[in-house]
Amino acid sequence: MKEKFLDAFKEALELEDESVSFEDILADFDTWDSMSRLSLIALLDEHFEVEVSDAEFDDINTVQELFELVKKRAA
Amino acid sequence: MAELTFEHIGISCMAGAVPKNLIKNRDYTEHFPADAVKEIVDKTGVEERRFAVEGQTASDLCFAAAEQIFEDNSLDKSDIDILLFVSQTPDYRMPATSVTLQHRLGLGKSTAAFDINLGCSGFVYGLSVAYAYANMPGIHKVLLLDGETRSKVYHPKDRKTGFIFGDAGVAAIIEKNENLGESFFSLNSDGSKSDLIKIDAGGYRNPSSQETVVEKVVDEYGNIRTDEHGYMNGADVFNFVLREIPKNIKKTLARAETTGDDCDYVVCHQANKFMNDYLAKKLKLDKSKVPSTIEKYGNTSSVSIPITIVDQLKDKLSGKKKLLLSGFGVGMSWATAVLPTENVKISEVVEV
Numbered sequence: 160m161k162e163k164f165l166d167a168f169k170e171a172l173e174l175e176d177e178s179v180s181f182e183d184i185l186a187d188f189d190t191w192d193s194m195s196r197l198s199l200i201a202l203l204d205e206h207f208e209v210e211v212s213d214a215e216f217d218d219i220n221t222v223q224e225l226f227e228l229v230k231k232r233a234a
Numbered sequence: 235m236a237e238l239t240f241e242h243i244g245i246s247c248m249a250g251a252v253p254k255n256l257i258k259n260r261d262y263t264e265h266f267p268a269d270a271v272k273e274i275v276d277k278t279g280v281e282e283r284r285f286a287v288e289g290q291t292a293s294d295l296c297f298a299a300a301e302q303i304f305e306d307n308s309l310d311k312s313d314i315d316i317l318l319f320v321s322q323t324p325d326y327r328m329p330a331t332s333v334t335l336q337h338r339l340g341l342g343k344s345t346a347a348f349d350i351n352l353g354c355s356g357f358v359y360g361l362s363v364a365y366a367y368a369n370m371p372g373i374h375k376v377l378l379l380d381g382e383t384r385s386k387v388y389h390p391k392d393r394k395t396g397f398i399f400g401d402a403g404v405a406a407i408i409e410k411n412e413n414l415g416e417s418f419f420s421l422n423s424d425g426s427k428s429d430l431i432k433i434d435a436g437g438y439r440n441p442s443s444q445e446t447v448v449e450k451v452v453d454e455y456g457n458i459r460t461d462e463h464g465y466m467n468g469a470d471v472f473n474f475v476l477r478e479i480p481k482n483i484k485k486t487l488a489r490a491e492t493t494g495d496d497c498d499y500v501v502c503h504q505a506n507k508f509m510n511d512y513l514a515k516k517l518k519l520d521k522s523k524v525p526s527t528i529e530k531y532g533n534t535s536s537v538s539i540p541i542t543i544v545d546q547l548k549d550k551l552s553g554k555k556k557l558l559l560s561g562f563g564v565g566m567s568w569a570t571a572v573l574p575t576e577n578v579k580i581s582e583v584v585e586v
Contacts, residue, residue, distance in 0.1 A: 161354040190454070193362045193394055194277050201512045204476050 160233070164226050167206050171198035180225040185216075207233040235420035237489065244414040244574065246375075247258045247307045249296035249581035250404045250544035252284040252531065257385075257400075259283065259532075265391045277356035279507020280290045281398030283532035285385040290586075292321045292381030293331045293338075295403025298586040300339055300379060303405045306581045313374040316367045318348040320360040320380040320536050322564070323387065324349060335379060353431070354563025355421075356380060356502045356536030357404075358571050361559075362419045365379055376408040382535045387433065389459035392452070395466050398506055400532035404540040411576060413554075418490040418572045420482055423565055430470050431564040435461035471563070472509055479562050480517055482570045487558070490572040494519050497572070498555040503562055504528040504538035535563065539569060544580055551578035 169175050172190045185191050188223055203209045209232040211225070219225050257284060259275045275281065286295070291571040296319065304311065317339075319332035332347040341347075346367075352359050358381050381403030387393035435446035446461040459465065480507075487493055494500060500519050502510055507528050514524050525546035527538070534541055539559055543551075555575045562568035 161391060173371050193468055194273070197277075197472055197508055200469060200476070201508075204516075205512075209568050210475050210477065216469065 160230065161226070163206055164229060165201040168199065168222060168225070170177050171195050171202050179222060179225065180219065183222050184220055185222065185225070186220075203229060236419075238362055238366075238419040238421070239555045240369055240417045242410055243365045243368050243408065243417060244411045244576060245302055245361075245578055246411065247579040247581070248297040248404060248406045248410050248540065248544050249306065250315055250402060250541045250583045251295045251302070251586050252402045252541070252583060253286045253290060254585045255285045255287050257283045257285050259378060259397055262397065265395055265396065270393070271397070272392060277506075277508055278398055278490050279528050280398055280400075280532040281529045281561070283385070284287035284402065286383040286401045290311050290383070291325050292323045292383050292403055293319070293325050293335055294399070295383075295401065295586065296379035296381040296405060297335060297338055298584050299403050299405035300335070302581045302584050303407060307407070307579055309407070312342055314341050314345060314377045315373045316361050316364070317341060317345055317375040318363055318376065320350045320352060320356040320378070321349070321382055322351055322356075322460050322535065323381075323383045324352050325560055327349060327450070332379070334337045343390060352567055353535045353565065354505070354538070355561040355565065355567040355569045357539045358419065358559050358561040358569035359567070360536075361406075361408065361571060362421060362569070364406075365417060365419070368408045368410060374409065378406045378408055380404050380406075380536050380540055384533070384535050387464040389449075389463040391449075392463065392465070393455070394449070394468060395456055395464060398533045400534050402531055402534040402537040402541045402575065404544060406539055406540060416490070417574065418486055420486045420489075420570045422568045424474075424478075427470070427474060427566040429467075430474065430566060431464065432462045433462060450516040460540065462567070469554045474566055475509060475513065475562055476516070478568055479513060479560060480569060483517060483558070483578045486570040486572055492556065492572060494558065496556065497558040498523065499550070499561070500524050500558045501539050501542050502560045504531070504542060505563070506533060509586055536561065540582070545583050548580040548582070551575055551580065553577065
């Protein structure tokens with residue numbers, strides 16, 4: 160699941176050719192904006208049937224935190 | 235539960251109008267740098283929009299569409315018993331714009347006229363009202379007008395909304411037709427999400443004042459607007475659409491005992507290209523059945539479904555067809571319809 164999540168995350172932020180670690184901070188990515196949020200919402204719906212609200216995105220700091228939320232909801 | 239069914243009622247003709255004033259989005263770099271604009275256009279798919287000029291309103295666009303529909307179909311104005319105007323950008327706070335249109339269009343004083351204040355779901359809601367009236371004995375024709383000048387609602391310095399919305403107006407005639415089978419409507423509301431798309435001030439809860447017209451920075455991205463401009467929480471609107479719309483479409487198709495494949499065309503509210511493409515993919519719709527005008531007109535709120543029909547399905551609705559319509563947005567409010575049609579006469583889109 161970790162890999163599938165990371166693939167979706169990289170696709171949403173157009174970071175396919177870059178290395179992303181779970182400790183990375185969302186706000187530090189240049190492509191983390193309202194548009195990539197829409198991409199991520201679509202990919203999380205498609206692959207995990209999970210919904211993350213705008214306010215939850217605001218509260219999440221790292222890739223790891225987002226993954227934990229998705230894992231909890233997908234279960 | 236607002237699950238409605240009608241029989242022997244349908245749309246007989248349609249016309250549309252857009253402002254001449256063409257905005258090419260990639261050149262719309264007055265307020266944001268070209269690379270930021272490119273990124274937005276690539277994602278939203280809105281290449282061009284039409285902006286009403288100063289003094290031009292939604293009712294002007296609907297007036298032009300209505301004149302076209304009368305002319306092209308040689309309609310007798312005395313057959314129009316009901317005039318409906320769907321819009322959230324009326325001419326005045328009062329009187330109702332529909333009443334001024336009754337006079338402008340030269341319709342008789344025995345015409346019922348009223349406004350319907352809904353956004354992206356508005357055309358399907360308006361149709362359901364038109365069908366309900368057309369269903370009554372003694373009613374000849376219902377004139378459904380639907381117009382928006384959303385370009386005047388959003389602030390050009392708010393990138394979340396400044397590149398998406400455009401202006402248009404349509405006219406449709408709804409009347410009895412014994413050859414048509416059943417039409418199915420599902421109408422829905424969720425006011426707990428009223429702050430997802432909203433204009434905070436300028437109504438009677440927060441009346442216009444010197445403070446409500448002050449431009450201010452509203453988020454960490456530096457977007458600017460006043461309290462009298464619209465705002466949109468795009469992420470949560472998308473979450474709402476994914477949660478409610480496929481479910482509602484499936485439910486309505488099931489009630490109509492049909493499938494997406496059986497429908498000739500599926501016309502969805504034109505929100506933005508990304509959202510529409512994902513919705514079509516999620517519903518496994520054949521892309522050739524899903525017409526789009528997001529590229530040339532942008533998001534025109536309630537007008538996006540009918541202007542897409544007028545612009546893309548002209549000459550394609552001869553004979554018997556089946557349409558699936560899905561409108562969703564501000565409210566939140568959403569509506570789905572499965573409609574049989576027969577020989578819908580569609581006029582060329584007029585520029586005014």
